[in-house]
């Protein structure tokens with residue numbers, strides 16, 4: 001097995017909580033999956049749980065179970081229930097409260113499935129749900145309704161894949177296929193390679209990308225063989241990144257392996273209250289991603305899944321964060337801020353309003369410092385409404 005880095009923090013954690021695991025086991029993604037923390041006893045062995053967390057875990061039934069790889073557990077605070085990353089993975093009672101405007105399937109995905117497991121909402125691209133399994137379950141998961149069903153984590157069967165592939169093959173307008181789940185990088189190389197090969201053989205499929213949190217939560221999965229497989233099939237990767245603490249030496253190794261094999265890397269981040277909802281944290285995350293050759297792609301307003309209100313910020317906060325990035329740092333570091341419109345409207349991107357108004361033939365625009373500049377734009381109409389409002 002190829003060498004894999006072990007950060008001092010992970011080493012100390014391993015020595016204390018998994019002393020019997022060999023280094024080879026710790027660095028083996030299959031061992032990490034087998035050793036996942038999945039229940040109250042497993043959590044209590046590592047974490048000092050609050051009464052609220054303990055009750056929430058004890059009460060849990062159905063999909064979105066507790067699941068945390070030992071590797072990722074080392075990034076969670078053992079004694080502070082308010083730490084951001086810990087809140088994203090250990091349930092609390094607020095998960096059982098359905099707030100107004102929250103739904104089990106907020107994006108209306110189930111209504112846009114021409115065949116089971118394939119969401120075709122946009123004209124030219126399709127979302128292929130490959131598995132219901134993740135190595136690690138995020139408490140704000142958009143697909144909390146269908147991931148990690150106990151005993152049914154792998155119910156996405158081969159016949160279902162075949163139907164989805166057949167639909168794409170029979171639908172020439174689909175030129176872009178996005179593989180998601182669950183986490184498609186938890187699928188073994190041979191099965192994943194088979195699926196990628198089938199999709200690549202469809203002449204009108206020009207672009208295949210894969211959405212995954214694996215490089216952050218199970219970087220050991222990114223073996224040299226996997227990186228080679230993805231590179232060979234010309235796959236793009238959309239990486240789910242939450243917080244700069246995730247960018248460990250282990251994660252960097254995983255991302256290097258992918259980038260070195262020519263896999264273009266982009267990121268997706270969910271804006272989460274008390275986790276990453278401030279300009280300084282988000283700037284650190286975006287800079288850390290760029291250092292690892294990952295282009296920040298989307299910052300999502302958190303989807304209104306049932307029991308997620310404790311994670312949700314106002315939309316103002318998202319705009320404030322984009323304002324705090326744009327112009328203050330590289331344009332490369334600025335993601336698109338998007339709301340996924342409830343009911344299946346798709347992604348709507350939002351930008352701060354930099355148009356201040358119009359003065360005759362001049363458009364008045366505000367720069368990142370808040371200074372107003374004129375741009376001569378004699379044929380334009382933008383900004384006229386603002387002028388009228390200001391004049392009233």
Ligand SMILES: *Cc1c(COP(=O)(O)O)cnc(C)c1O
Nearest residue numbers: 119120121122125126127178347
């Ligand atoms: C997000 C998403 C896509 C991809 O959208 P892009 O803006 O191209 O990244 C495709 N299909 C569905 C259903 C999606 O939710």
